[in-house]
Amino acid sequence: TSHSTYDYIIVGSGTSGLVVANRLSEQKNTTVLVIEAGGSVYNNPNVTDTLGYGKAFDTDIDWAYKTTDQEYASGTQQTVRAGKALGGTSTINGMVYLRAQAAQIDAWETVGNKGWNWKNMLPYFKKSEQFQDPAQYPFLDGSGVAFDPAYHGFTGPLKLNDGLAQKLNATYQKLEVPVQYNPDPNGGDMVGYSLFPMTVHSELNIREDAARAFYYPYHNRTNLHVWLHTHANKITWKDGHNAVASGVEVTLSNGTTTVVKATREVILATGALKSPVLLELSGVGNPDILSKYKITTKINLPTVGENLQDQMNNGLQFDSKTSYYNKSADYVSYPSAAQLFPNSTAVGAELLRKLPAYAAQVASANGNITKARDLYHFFKIQWNLIFKYGIPVAEILLEPSGTMYDTEYWGSVPFSRGSIHLSSADPTAAAVIDPKYFMLDFDLHAQVQAARFIREVFKTKPFADMAGAETSPGLSTVAAGANDEGWADFIKDNFRSNFHPISTVAMMPKEIGGVVDSSLKVYGTSNVRVVDASVLPFQVCGHLQSTVYAVAELKREGSGY
Ligand code: FDA
Secondary structure (H helix, E strand, O other), X not given: OOOOEEEEEEEOOOHHHHHHHHHHHOOOOOOEEEEOOOEOOOOOHHHHEOOOOOOOOOOOOEOOEEOOOOOOOOOOOOEEOOEOEOOHHHHOOOOEOXXXXXXXXXXXXXXXXXXXXXHHHHHHHHHHEEEOOHHHOOOOOOOOOOOXXXXXXXXXXXXXXXXXXXXXXXXXXXXXXXXXXXXXOOOOOOOEEEOOEEOXXXXXXXXXXXXXXXXXXXXXXXXXXXXXXXXXXXXXXXXXXXXXXXXXXXXXXXXXXXXXXXXXXXEEOOOOOOHHHHHHHOOEEOHHHHHHOOOOOOEEOOOOOOOEEOOEEEEEEEEEEEEEOOOOOOEEEEOEHHHHOOOHHHHHHHHHHHHHHHHHHHHHHOOOOOOHHHHHHHHHHHHHHHHOOOOEOEEEEEEEEEEEEEEEEEEOOOOOOEEEEOOOOOOOOOOEEEOOOOOOHHHHHHHHHHHHHHHHHHHOOOHHHHEEEEEEOOOOOOOOOOOHHHHHHHHHHHOEEOOOOEOOOOEOOHHHOOOEOOOOEEOOEOOEEEOOHHHOOOOOOOOHHHXXXXXXXXXXXXXXX
């Protein structure tokens, strides 16, 4: 670690950062430094244990970011988790590997990101992937596990296995609007009921995080260095008018602050709740905000930190008539609007009428930094995805656990948007994170309707015969047939962040509020890129890691690989 100059400096060794570090350092003449605030978790059982979801929460490898009091929800703070370790959030996440609906990725191109569409990205989803055929692992209950080899990669670094199988199938077929079995939800069409792969090393039965896939097998590359327990404070700039990054100011594990130099690029991969703040600390952002903290504006880019989008996660619980031990089987269903809303056409028409007001409300909440005209355009695209292209409008996860059935659910594409901004010039200070959960009423309606859908599934045979009473919230708390109002308190008092924050450094044309261009370069700089979940312009229906890996893999202009 004696060097002080590298070709590329990658800030953040998480899900996206280690992919980029791996691909850049494949080229022997390229020197790469990765800066990471956390340490190695290679032998941390809270990480490696495939049944240990949640054990790492609130330990020293969880940033546990706090939001502001959420005025449209129950008025209290939320915790948004994120991994602080070599491997980033992939070391603490739920390991679910589910991509997006093809039309959602195509929408990225619709708003002006040339080349960002499902067809172009599919090879990069596959490039990372080492799908482990469940048939090779007889200790998995492979019954009913299906996948289409056309949509999977088998030689990439990231090992995936398939979950266990069981039959909810017959029940989903009997719903008023049946939900069909979808053998492979990773092929661009997610709608239906499915099993899904996880990022697990099947043979070793341990979590396959970004470090295990993209770093450890390559750690002896002499041109790839990682500095752990090192906090990045800001980007440093070359003298002169143009914004050319010269390196990164860091505080080392021994407490000293120093600058390390980059001859080619500085690449931010610190996640959606840190990269916008690092830009602001470096003088890239809204001058009105920066000047409050006496930070000189290097690039006037007021939408840094805007467009924050997350989802809201709730759960319903039921007794089970069977005991399930040592199983972590999860079943997912992705209903479309036509399957979720009994009166889908009317719901769509009403929402369409409200979109101009929604756009005005979001714009005014952020002082018109994002424009109502642009927001309306984005909302219309989202409306089309829901009501014309039939993307999944909710995700419902069902997990048998001991003597109960646990469910988790969320509306896939909430319309509410918030922001994140720095609160101090001190790089270690907490940021002001305000996702504005439930600001717009469609978001509550989708969340309520998903809960009603779950009650319906548990009432329908043959699955109904296996399930007992609803234990949470229970019919005494939320009566059968309750309207949205009747559900609101339970939902708003008990939801949590779905931990899918995105879009705070949005990839879009600058005229409509983008912060990075379609090569992921920050507008106004010649050599600063952002490659993490912050750049996703719109929420995806799957879980984020698959898309984050693919975004980092994608060859784009100047990617250097
Ligand atoms: P990521 O967070 O991976 O990396 C950022 C890195 O930067 C971290 O290592 C961090 O320590 C480092 N860093 C930050 N600030 C720094 C600084 N100033 N200096 C130095 N380093 C700094 N997705 C999915 O697909 N399936 C799932 O099951 C789940 N489940 C899930 C559960 C939980 C609890 C969470 C929190 C999230 C999920 N997700 C998920 C989401 C998914 O894991 C997540 O979106 C991606 O891993 C984010 O990848 P990034 O590269 O954007 O950031």
